[in-house]
Amino acid sequence: MNIIFFVLIGAAFLAAAWRELTETGTDSQPMQELSQAAITSAGSAVELAIGLVGVMALFLGLMKIAEAGGLLTILARLLRPMMTRLFPSVPPDHPAMGAMILNFSANILGLGNAATPFGIRAMQELDRLNPHPGTATNAMALFLAINTSSITLLPTGVIALRASLGSAEPAAILPTTLFATVFATTVGITSALILQRFFLPPTASGELPGETTVEPGRDPDAAPQTRDERERDAAEPQPMAIEVPMEGYPGWVSALALVGVLSIIPLTIVYGQRIAPWIIPGLILGFLLFGVARGVRIYEVFVEGAKEGFQVALRIIPYLVAILVAVGMLRASGALGAFVGLVAPWTTPLGLPPEALPMALLRPLSGSGAYGIMAGIMQDPATGPDTYVGLLVSTLQGSTETTFYVLAVYFGAIQVRRVRHTLAAALSADVAGVVAAVFIVSWLFG
Secondary structure (H helix, E strand, O other), rough: OOOHHHHHHHHHHHHHHHHHHOOOOOOOOOOHHHHHHHHHHHHHHHHEEEEHHHHHHHHHHHHHHHHOEEEEEEEHHHHHHHOOOOOOOOOOOOOHHHHHHHHHOOOOOOOHHHHHHHHHHHHHHHOOOOOOEEOOOOOHHHHHHHHOOOOOOOOHHHHHHHHOOOOOHHHHHHHHHOOOOHHHHHHHHHHHHOOOOOOOOOOOOOOOOEEEEEOOOOOOOOOOOHHHHHHHHHHHOOOOOOOOOOOOOHHHHHHHHHHHHHHHHHHHHHHHHHHHHHHHHHHHHHHHHHHHHOOOHHHHHHHHHHHHHHHHHHHHHHHHHHHHHHHHHHHHOHHHHHHHHHHHHHHHHHOOOOHHHHHHHHHOHHHHHHHHHHHHHHHHHOOOOOOHHHHHHHHHHOOOOOOOHHHHHHOOOOOOEEEOOOHHHHHHHHHHHHHHHHHHHHHHHH
């Protein structure tokens, strides 16, 4: 992100300087416009974040009720039967399985702050099943491919931002996001399973000297662990176990839940515009009813979650200032207009307006950067939250993930440098998410 931030500011300065030196005999003052854009964008970023405080407090308060009521546990039990089939090399009762289930459950609910610690713990536990430290296993690659496909069924953060910017139907992106994220996840899983046949793990010959034995639960495609490695693992302190249901619901219950989720997609597509005004009131009432049914003290828990929402909205102010200032300067310098004019003939026929292209390109690299660009696009009166461009960037934000950040954090936690097919599978999911988002938004709102 350091390089991206510098490139954006540097390109804006050079473009404005070129115009200042070459556009003689005109009334334009590019450098003065650049200065004014930087100051104005910084103020707009703070105003945007302050306007977001109330809506973020509302949604995080509701999610806190769901979390306190055990919705995470319910999702974990629903996912367990499917997870044991997707990850046959991981023992069902291993801590890695529990951490992965909790990570996916938190992502589905849009609880990114909870998902990341579970994901890091999952990678640490998967590394204990890894006979080749420093090299990603098939299970790691599949886990991260699913993670980077952004399996979020409820994009509360994007809905909150749209609501704060005065969208008439802030939840209108729910059907488009659901369609795009399911498509991206499917492609990510398929790519990981196919590519693992071509990106084989290292062989034992010449790399793992010493006596070897095969331990139960290890990746069957990977070579066994050496005696030295077993002694090293035995000497290391064992991590704390994560509390997760050790038994899932019956297989038919999980299958029925999956069919139910998939059946929602065509319903929301066909009737999305009719049900959009009902979504937010329905979510508020639904979460409160769930909390009451589970014995949660809904008012106290809601207030606790709202406090977290208030803090989150304030924490993002520096990130918004940085990105919106960079984008504002780039726009005022004329560099962004030149870029848009250059790519418009190529991307517009594909349903991807040039205004949305910077966000699509930046999303895999920086979550805060993409969020700032999305906010800037929807703040612009020409591309507000309810235009085609506004709906598209909202869907992209909700259905794609910061791929390089996720891989850097998760692999960095266990010192894995040879990622094998992980990046290819993750980028395949990213591309699929963009294609699906363009298709569904074009169909419904184009």
